[in-house]
Amino acid sequence: MPESAEEYAARVVAAQDRDGRLPVGGQEVLGWDVFPFEVDGLRAKVGPVLVDVEPPRRGEDPSGCHCREAAMEGPAATGDWAAVWEGVGWRVKVAPPSGSPLVLVAEPLEHLDVDALSDDLAAALGRLQVALVGAVEALPSVGRCHVLRLGDGGAHAHVWFVARPARMPQLRGSFMVVWDDLLPPVPAEVRDANAAFVVERLVRRLGGRAVTALA
Ligand SMILES: [Zn+2]
Incomplete structure (x- = not known):
């Protein structure tokens, strides 16, 4: 049985600090020469958080596409x-x-x-x-x-x-x-x-x- 969205989100929350941010540093990708930013001073935005439903997209109702x-x-x-x-x-x-x-x-x-x-x-x-x-x-x-x-x-x-x-x-x-x-x-x-x-x-x-x- 694949895990639920809640189970996935619980692991994300467990990795966040008390401000709700994921740690920056130690990820391999930050060291790639294609990463566009210097890492010093970089911090993740608060989140991600689990919401009740997927946000609607443009054109979900064809008349608005x-x-x-x-x-x-x-x-x-x-x-x-x-x-x-x-x-x-x-x-x-x-x-x-x-x-x-x-x-x-x-x-x-x-x-x-x-x-x-x-x-x-x-x-x-x-x-x-x-x-x-x-x-x-x-x-x-x-x-x-x-x-x-x-x-x-x-x-x-x-x-x-x-x-x-x-x-x-x-x-x-x-x-x-x-x-x-x-x-x-x-x-x-x-x-x-x-x-x-x-x-x-x-x-x-x-x-x-x-x-x-x-x-
Ligand atoms: Zn369309």
Whole structure:
């Protein structure tokens, strides 16, 4: 029998100090060269605490989801989260400029969470994921394309593709999502040129269509 949420939380509470903080120090990850912060003076926030239910996510009620809003097409430079590619079952959107050379999100055209995807949509996601990784990693400024499914913010299934800048070993691995906020944002025209490069390769490999005109 798998342990309950209460049992898990009890072990977390037992590890917290009298202020409700977990100790910082001794964890291997703090010594990694990819950890973005100096450890001196670092302390954990109070928590985590167990709540009664999972917090609601955006789009839990489909009528409040972004996919029910007006057209998502438009110039990417002015329309953040513009769709840049659309194919069988899926679209790819571009994130606002950030430290990463390019951040893309793939989501199903239909309002579906991951556990509701049909086998055909799942198969199409697999092909899209492989094609996107290949295309993003072909960008000259990119060393790796990280793929993340988190899903805590929105109920409409979505997968993140985060380009990790080339030849900067400190940016490797899971902390790239933190570095993404620390690094200076790329200019919108650089992001758009990178997105156009990726979309051109996607269309060549998977078909579908470029949705938004990019540089
Ligand atoms: Zn939706």
